[in-house]
Amino acid sequence: MVKSRQKSRAFLKWAGGKYNLVDAIQQHLPDSDTLIEPFVGAGSVFLNTDYPSYKLNDINADLINLYQLVKTQPDSFIADAKTLFTQLTNQREVYLRLRQQFNLSDDAYERALLFLYLNRHGYNGLCRYNLSGKFNVPFGSYKKPYFPQAELYFFAEKAQRAEFSCASYQQLMLQAPVGAVVYCLYRTKKELFAWVVDNALIFESFLRKVLFTFTRKRRFVNHAYKWRTY
Numbered sequence: 001m002v003k004s005r006q007k008s009r010a011f012l013k014w015a016g017g018k019y020n021l022v023d024a025i026q027q028h029l030p031d032s033d034t035l036i037e038p039f040v041g042a043g044s045v046f047l048n049t050d051y052p053s054y055k056l057n058d059i060n061a062d063l064i065n066l067y068q069l070v071k072t073q074p075d076s077f078i079a080d081a082k083t084l085f086t087q088l089t090n091q092r093e094v095y096l097r098l099r100q101q102f103n104l105s106d107d108a109y110e111r112a113l114l115f116l117y118l119n120r121h122g123y124n125g126l127c128r129y130n131l132s133g134k135f136n137v138p139f140g141s142y143k144k145p146y147f148p149q150a151e152l153y154f155f156a157e158k159a160q161r162a163e164f165s166c167a168s169y170q171q172l173m174l175q176a177p178v179g180a181v182v183y184c185l186y187r188t189k190k191e192l193f194a195w196v197v198d199n200a201l202i203f204e205s206f207l208r209k210v211l212f213t214f215t216r217k218r219r220f221v222n223h224a225y226k227w228r229t230y
């Protein structure tokens with residue numbers, strides 16, 4: 001498939017990010033007008049491929065809200081986010097105050113700014129909520145958290161070709177256009193990384209079975225599936 005020239009890093013730290021695997025993943029992705037990622041996470045595959053259009057989905061509403069704002073208001077968003085990356089804001093008490101502010105806020109712009117701040121200042125870039133939906137990752141104690149300005153601008157530019165949605169993968173796949181390529185969860189070169197959609201309903205039930213195996217056995221599925229072509 002068409003690769004993007006240089007390897008690009010995501011602006012978020014994200015558990016399960018595929019940055020180290022993008023070279024291998026690229027080799028398995030066929031050409032198409034559209035790449036669909038039902039579980040976009042930090043977007044390493046999106047950032048390191050070159051499709052004319054993308055449909056990027058994640059069930060995490062804070063993540064998708066952040067992506068929408070980086071796409072639509074890059075300059076003001078990046079400038080405002082930068083003010084949260086100072087020596088003063090890199091202290092446990094300030095972190096806990098800003099975390100509380102995030103948890104109490106229902107303003108999309110404020111939540112997105114604070115979500116990015118929490119991602120870079122919290123422990124290990126974890127994204128974890130308690131049962132009441134409150135973000136509860138402890139302070140990360142990093143010397144000088146990195147502000148990913150170049151990565152944010154790169155994402156914003158590329159996002160002009162992307163549509164974002166916040167839904168479960170089942171909902172998303174039922175609307176997958178015929179001929180689109182779908183990338184999801186696989187890990188090694190031996191496993192399949194993408195499918196061409198021929199029938200959204202069949203695909204959706206297939207994916208559900210694969211994920212069922214994945215979550216039940218708590219490991220990656222090792223079957224090598226064949227390309228679905230038509």
Ligand SMILES: C[S@@+](CC[C@H](N)C(=O)[O-])C[C@H]1O[C@@H](n2cnc3c(N)ncnc32)[C@H](O)[C@@H]1O
Pocket residue numbers: 014015016017018019038039040041042043044045057058059060167168169170
């Ligand atoms: C391992 S990450 C994806 C990593 C991504 N490929 C990358 O390179 O950064 C998995 C993502 O799936 C999302 N997710 C989990 N369950 C989901 C569901 N049922 N529907 C849609 N997204 C889901 C999580 O919020 C998380 O962001």
